[in-house]
Amino acid sequence: MCFKKNWFFVNYYLALILIGSQLWSNTVCQRSSGYRISTNSSVRVQRGLCVHVPCSFSVPSNVQLSIRTIGIWYILRDGYFHPWVSKTNIEHRTNGRFFMTGNVASGDCSYYIEDPLPEDEAIYVFRFDDVHVRFTYVSIQPSVSVTELTDKPTISSTRLVNGEEVTFTCTSPGRCWNIMPNILWEVNMTGISLKTYNITYEDGSRTFHSNITFTPRKSDNKALLFCRVTLKDDLTTVEKQTLNVEYSPSINITIEGVDPDDASTVTVKDGDSLTLKCIVDSNPNASITWRKDGKVLPQTVSDQIVILELINLAVSDVGRFQCSATNEHGVTLRTVEVIHHGTQLQFTTVMAAAVGGAILLVLIIVITALLLMSFRKKRQQHINEKLKDKSNNDTEDIYCYPDFTIHNVISPEETIQKELQSSAGDDSVYMNPDDVQYSSIAFSKLKPKIFVNEDVEMEYSEIKKTQY
Template identity: 30%
Template sequence: MATRETVCRHHRIRMFVLIWGILLSSGASVWGERHCQTGNFCITLSEADITAEAGLCVVIPCSFTTDKSFTPQHIVWYNKCESSTKCIDANIIFNTNKLNTEVQSLFKGRVSLLEPDVSQRNCSIIINDLTESDSGGYQLRVIQGETKGFTFTRKTTVTVKGLTQKPSVMIPPLTEGQPTTLTCTAPGLCSGSDPKFTWTWRGAGEKDSQITGNITALKTEDLTAVTQRHSSTLTFNPSAEHHNNNVTCEVSFKNNITAEETVTLNVTYLKKLVITGVTTVKDGDDLNLTCSVESFPPSVITWTKHGSIRNLTKETKIILDNNTGTATLTIRNVTVDYSGLYVCKAKLQIPTLSTHAEVNVTFLPRIFSTSGCVVQSEVLTCVCISEGFPLPTIKWPLLDAHTEYSVTTNFSNHAVNLSITVTLKDRNYTTVECISSNDIGEVKENLNVTRKVLKQYDQHGPCEVLLWIGVAAVSLIVNVICIILMMFLWHSRKKVKPNQEDRTYMSIKKTEVSSDYDVIAQPLN
């Protein structure tokens, strides 16, 4: 028994919460008060008028008690009775007895009991698709069997006004390029006719037009047996063009009753960076570069110089104009050291964009002191090294007087190295003029000529001279050794005595009388 009472108590609590939820969502206002008539026939109805809005629904909270001998089987509700004791069938708006068809046609299908079990003595009803003509007094009658019934004289008054509630539009965070869904929920938690949803949007200075996207015309969520939540969704791909556009959700109820809500889209986006300004400036002038970016919310813009750790914060002036942010970089009295790559970065939450500009500082050419000329063996060689921007060109007026010469040119950054070689013929130069020029101007420099005389051995080169010295030294040593050896042999020969076996004699003998003689050489016995 205790368990059944606990279940009933919980049921009554849930019903009470449900009734008040519907009342609050429909715009109705009510507070109940118990009134008793005969015996235990008591009814609890709203003491004050119940207000509601057209197109929505209204809940008439109601509960009753009867004598123990009376068991209610059906419930009947009346509207606009002539008097509290005189209600006729023409005034019936709801009857739980389905066999009784005496129900006003305008109320058919619009009225429901919140608690279908009459034995629970909960007589609360919900009326959907309200119109202002539904305003008036409502009375309850409970019936037992075929004929026995009891009509409560206490009335509750309902006042229906024009619709003022608006749909609710839920907008999640919008980011360009990321598909998103907007949700429009109709006012009220009514279970009457399904409303119709229409989405429109308007850009700045434009007329209303249909939104391009995937629209769910209607979505119905059953909260309870008599309450529903109606909504529509719009899925589209937001872009920067959608930012600050107005989106309208219109909800149309029965009997041409409409409500709408307009919201403004805030799309997070970051467009392309643009750098404006003159990137080629003269030495000593000011450098002004402006980096612009359109974004929402405004981006953080910074300037840096590639390859440099120098902070350019002091030289940067940031200006924000609505959704367009600019950062102007100003450097006074620039020199060639300021040439290089300047990078602009715009940071918006996670994404970061960057762009760059190549800055060139123009300056008048200058000729380096390492330039000069040398004459060697009647050959003149001159080198002129000059730096400037734009890159300078070098001229040698000397070459106008010569037809045979050679020229060599090398480039490095903003410097040019040009050398010439000329064979001199009966000409003697003490200086040679070098002219360097670019778009900024021209400079001239007379280069001194240095004469270089080679020594004799220099004609062969140091290696060849050393070779000849070595050959001469070896030859001298060999000659000295030969002379010493010959003197030694000569001196030794004078000390040797002749032996007999070493002697040789010669005799001349005449064998015939002739004018010729034979010479015979033979050893003596």
């Protein structure tokens, strides 16, 4: 094995001597001063991506490179160096993966490798060739290695708050010329919007980006967000981010031996003990405190759970216990009412008496109102009957009362006839005796009796009886 390794190096140096005999004839010797090269001695490039390697070379002061100067990168294959890529100010020859990017006449030997293949992994040597001078730089021989794709996309970092819209940006790895990746977001969320764009730089390289906009919720906390980038030849790289959604505290109170749905009120007797747990869910962590009547109580804190121990309770120990949780997004309060059994019985008795008294008072008021209504109704009926009787009596008094008879009464027809005869000599208007005008009189109340002197002459009209 050692022999084979040594034999490789022997062939390598023999190849260099051969190159020197074939390519360096009529050129300045390698050891001549002024010929220098500066570049990376080792280059790594990932499959599907690219790498740009800066390189510069110099010549002695008495050598002037022309615009026809050719820059050539050679690759070592099978113990020999073969031309791999070349460039002048006019012409550029490449295999589609290895490019020269600099101006050779200005001493720029920079190169660019994109989406390499395993066969591009080798040792390289640079040489320039001008009309009157040629030189190969062997002091630095870059070693190019092709590796598997390991770079991942980058996801921008931003603060997430419950209910506030945010935008994440995923940037594809690499800054290449001809590679156009496909960027895909993977997230279990609704109501998202996407935007993809790229940025082109002065050297022609580009970077690709994709934005995702959404409104995070409390339920999205600790959810995973994936950005998947697919390059050439179906090479894929993925980056993920765990969402850290901040939200205000929520409280759940549990009491040992008590149904969680009834934890707002608990009844105790003398000597009882209670364990109250205030369990808080918040991000970031909240400051949690148990209080009674505004006074902070001794408590035990463990991972956002605050435990309050109430031992050997008496009447003086009961009351309203409040758990408060506070962080930068809000404050939440929950209360537990601890009632002593004796106090509860007394309160129940008082309440029962009060309720019974209120019901009795309402019944008395209702019965009194019904009695008053009934009395008023009967009284009104009695008054109406009396008024009806009086009306009938008034009418009978007018027609039937003996003392109200008037003698020697002239009828209305005779009175009219006499008036017509007395006015016959005048130019008075003739009136038909049949055109008698009538009027009616209604009596609603009892009138006093009227006594008329028999010597008085009176005119009468017809009197009609009307019902009251």
